[in-house]
Structure formats: C-alpha cells, structure tokens
Amino acid sequence: MSALAGAPDVVAVAGTLEPFLGPLTGIVVDSAIFLAVVTATYVLYKAAVKPLVRRLFDRQGLDEHARRPLQKIVAFLVLFAGVTVAFGAAGYQGFLRSLATIAAAATLAVGFALQDVIKNFVAGVFIYTDKPFRIGDWIEWQGNSGVVEDISFRVTRVRTFDNELLTVPNHALTSDVVKNPVAKKTLRLKFVFGIDYDDDVDKATDIIVEEAEKSDAILDDPAPSVRLTELADSYVGLQSRIWIDDPSRADFVKARADYVKAVKARFDEEGISIPFPQRTVSGRDAWSEPGSFGGEPDGGVQ
Numbered sequence: 001m002s003a004l005a006g007a008p009d010v011v012a013v014a015g016t017l018e019p020f021l022g023p024l025t026g027i028v029v030d031s032a033i034f035l036a037v038v039t040a041t042y043v044l045y046k047a048a049v050k051p052l053v054r055r056l057f058d059r060q061g062l063d064e065h066a067r068r069p070l071q072k073i074v075a076f077l078v079l080f081a082g083v084t085v086a087f088g089a090a091g092y093q094g095f096l097r098s099l100a101t102i103a104a105a106a107t108l109a110v111g112f113a114l115q116d117v118i119k120n121f122v123a124g125v126f127i128y129t130d131k132p133f134r135i136g137d138w139i140e141w142q143g144n145s146g147v148v149e150d151i152s153f154r155v156t157r158v159r160t161f162d163n164e165l166l167t168v169p170n171h172a173l174t175s176d177v178v179k180n181p182v183a184k185k186t187l188r189l190k191f192v193f194g195i196d197y198d199d200d201v202d203k204a205t206d207i208i209v210e211e212a213e214k215s216d217a218i219l220d221d222p223a224p225s226v227r228l229t230e231l232a233d234s235y236v237g238l239q240s241r242i243w244i245d246d247p248s249r250a251d252f253v254k255a256r257a258d259y260v261k262a263v264k265a266r267f268d269e270e271g272i273s274i275p276f277p278q279r280t281v282s283g284r285d286a287w288s289e290p291g292s293f294g295g296e297p298d299g300g301v302q
Contacts (some may be wrong), residue, residue, distance in 0.1 A: 033086070034086045034087065034089070037085055037089050038079075038082055038083060038086045041078065041082025041083075041086070042079065042082070044078075045079065049078055050075075053070075053071065053074050068150070068151065068152070069128050069153055116169070116171075117154060120154045120155065120169045121153050121154060121170075123170035123171045123174040124151070124152065124170040126170075126174050127151060127156070127170055127173065127174065128151070128153075132173075132174075132180060132183075133178065133180045134148065134151075135148050135149065135150065137183070138181055138182050138248060139178055139179065139181075140179040140181070141168075141172070141173060141177065141178045144160070145160065146160040146161060146164075146166060147161075153170070155168060155169055155170060156170055181252070182248060185245065185246060186219065186247070187243065187252065188222075189241070189243070189252065190240065191259075191260060192229065192240075193237070193238045193267075194232065194234075194236065194238075194274055195236050195238065195267075195272055195275075196235065196273045196275045197236055199236070201228060201236060204238060204267070207266045207270060208224075208263055209226055210266075211259060211263045212259060214262070218242045218243065218244060222243050224240065224242045225240075225241045226238050226239065226241070233277065234276065234277045235274070240263075242259065
C-alpha cells in the first residue's frame, strides 16, 4: 500500500508533483518519505541518542573495553528501527513481508556459510563479559604479543612491539591460553644471575638484593628475594625475584634492563665473575695412533 493513501499532506504534495512526474509520482513520493525517515533517524541518533548513551556509560563508570561494543549495538538497533519505520511510512509493508519470508528461507544457508563469523561473534561476547583483557592491555598468546588497540564482536586488533597490526579472530583468543601480564597492579619479574663456583654465594646474593632496593622502579613490598635455583655445568644460578608497579611493556623492559646492568656493574666492582660455558676433554688412557684397516698393528704394508 502506497504512502499516498495516508496523510493529507502527502496527498497534497503528490497532487502538486503529479503534473510534472506523471505515473512516477507515487514512486518518487514513497522513496522521498523512506529517505526522510532514515535520515531523521540518523540525525536523531547523532544528536540525541549517542550523547545520552555516552552520559549513561559515564554514570555507570564503564571503561573503553565495554563502551565500544555497546555503542555499536545501540547504533545498529536505532538504525534498524529507523529503517523498519521508514519501510512502513513509505507504504512498503508488502516488501517487508516478502523480505521476512526470504530471510527465513535463507537463515539455514547463511548459518552454515557464516559458521566462523558466528563463532567469532560468540567469542567476542565472552571477551566482553569475562574481560580477560581490555583495550590498552599487553597480552601474549600462541607466541605472539602486543597491546590491544580495539575489540569488536568479530576480531581483536593488537599492535605488536614492532609496530605491526595483528587482526586476530576472537575465537583464537578464547580457545587457547592468553597471558595478560598487566591484569593486576603489580608484576613479578625473574632473572637468573650465574656466578662462578669459586665465588661467594652469600655476597652475590646481598649485591643482587641491594641493587634491587636502590631502584626506584622496583617495589619494596613485596620485597626483592634471591634463591639458589640451579647448579649448572659452568655456573651457580641465583634467581632474583622483583616486583614492579602498574606494569606496561615499556616499564617491564626498562626496569629489568636497568636492574641487570646495575647488578653486573656491582659484580665487576666486587670481583664476582659471570662465567661463560666451558668444556674440558679428557681420557683415561694415553693416545695412540690406530693401525691401518686390514693391516698389521705396526702399519706395515702387505
């Protein structure tokens, strides 16, 4: 049913245009009504709905991790409602019924064709609800690492530390182990210092702890600690355990590098050596030249 049979204003406009458009008047008027309603919906969303949703999110204290997918859902629902109203206002009810029938018939085929998309969508919902990581977090998975830049319902975009952008299907981040080193406010770092077997273990331990206590980047609580963890082929391994606050990738790398450098300098000052691997070849009997194959022991020629 055309919109021309509706409001008197529409009929009046159609009567004005009919001398110019002739039989196309109904099509033009219906199309104009459809576009006007869609445009009005878009303007309404930008001018009123979006600011209102933003204020609501601010009041609820939602972070960026939750805002983006919710904003996309609200935008989709508002625009979908606007298009639906536009079809009705333009008198396209018959088209809507036909479209619904076609959509119902195509649902099964689309479901099979979009299995991966649906799987990633469901995984995106789990990422949103479980919050294993947020935008700005540094994560590691399947040998990859980087900072999360964006989370959508299909993919997550991660910027590596080589400034490469990885677009990761959400399913890959929910079906395997994801390491989030910055999920908590503090991060423990471990580093093994190898000293010579002839060096004083207690003295080396004191140096490692003292240098940790001097660093501004390392926390005093929990306190730094050192444990003798291995007796390797060429060194005694002393594992240092330190904690840093509000970790990021940059803080982690810099704090560890500065700390290791300071300990190395103190070891050099105190005469504690960091040995390199050595191999000693020895045998029980004296070396003797083997005889030639098939010959006499004295090497004579037959």
